[in-house]
Amino acid sequence: MKVKLLLTGILVFAFPLFVFAQPQITITPSSGEPATVITIEGKGFKPDEEIDIVIILDEGEKVALGTEKVDVIKADANGIFSVKSGIPINAKPGKHKIEIKGNKGSQLETSIEVISKK
Numbered sequence: 001m002k003v004k005l006l007l008t009g010i011l012v013f014a015f016p017l018f019v020f021a022q023p024q025i026t027i028t029p030s031s032g033e034p035a036t037v038i039t040i041e042g043k044g045f046k047p048d049e050e051i052d053i054v055i056i057l058d059e060g061e062k063v064a065l066g067t068e069k070v071d072v073i074k075a076d077a078n079g080i081f082s083v084k085s086g087i088p089i090n091a092k093p094g095k096h097k098i099e100i101k102g103n104k105g106s107q108l109e110t111s112i113e114v115i116s117k118k
Helices: 002-019
Strands: 024-028 037-043 050-056 062-064 081-086 094-102 107-114
Touching: 024 094, 024 107, 050 081
Parallel strands: none
Antiparallel strands: 024 037, 037 081, 050 062, 050 094, 094 107
């Protein structure tokens, strides 16, 4: 009986952590010169969610990332995706905000550091 109660308690507290996982993004490398190829990996998105990723350059110009080889970025059944992109060639040195928004409500922000060409 105690084992059953313990298992029930674990499920009650642990299950919401899996259901309501927060989206996470990893960008590799986290900095680079304009035209540097980057990999954008996401997890914790909703299954089959379509995702828009934009970098905000100077003066608020928004440029889509990750769509060079695909029309739509889409998380798999586990809420995971991976796409390659390039840092826009017109990105000036400095930190630039990246907005990630899914069509099922997932959203977050991160940034990337653009460095001067050598």
